[in-house]
Amino acid sequence: MTRSYTLYYRSPIGTIEIIGSTKVIRSIMFCEEGEIENLQMMETPMVLIECYNQLNEYFNGHRKQFTFPYEFEGTPFQKSVWNALEKIPYAKIASYKDIASLIGNENAIRAVGNANSKNKLSIVIPCHRIIGSSGKLTGYAGGLWRKEWLLQHEKAIIKNNL
Structure with a gap:
């Protein structure tokens, strides 16, 4: 090992x-x-x-993408969800339903949420950018207050760089 x-x-x-x-x-x-x-x-x-x-x-607001090598360990379905999460642009949000559609399984909304909760590469695989279909913040392993902070941080960086 x-x-x-x-x-x-x-x-x-x-x-x-x-x-x-x-x-x-x-x-x-x-x-x-x-x-x-x-x-x-x-x-x-x-x-x-x-x-x-x-x-x-x-x-510090100087990086929007990560380039160091990483790997995630999970089922093929989880990996498909995590690969889809990587496609969400910095400071943008998507819903669990959006991710389910992106992976070609529109009925897998709950399974997407479950896979999202198993993400071990916080921030880099941006599960913090996923919200409920109602537009409200939902689950985050680090706590909803951190999820909100990360989203606000990214929006502020984009706004300040315009």
Whole structure:
């Protein structure tokens, strides 16, 4: 089994745990402060450092897309949903129904929501850009307040760059 490495990024909306190998990122999730372990940077693979730097650029309003290597682990259906999520432009929103249509399975709205909740690459696979068909914010593993913050952050960056 491939060794896992962990790095923590303190974002404006809480600590993010980054987990990966020497080659790819596998998880970017919000965590509780008490879970943080300090690691020496020289033990940290470059891919984790690049992820950290790109998250920092995102939160500082200088990055809209992520380019570090990552991989998601899930069922073929989950992967199809996550691939569709990647197509949602920065600062835009879509509904679960939109994603179901995008993957060619218009009746899979609940399954799309379930797959969305299993996304381990927060922010990079932008599940925060998914809203209910009523236009209201719905579920987010990091908490609805974070989802709202991320959407407002992206809208503000776009507005300020016009």
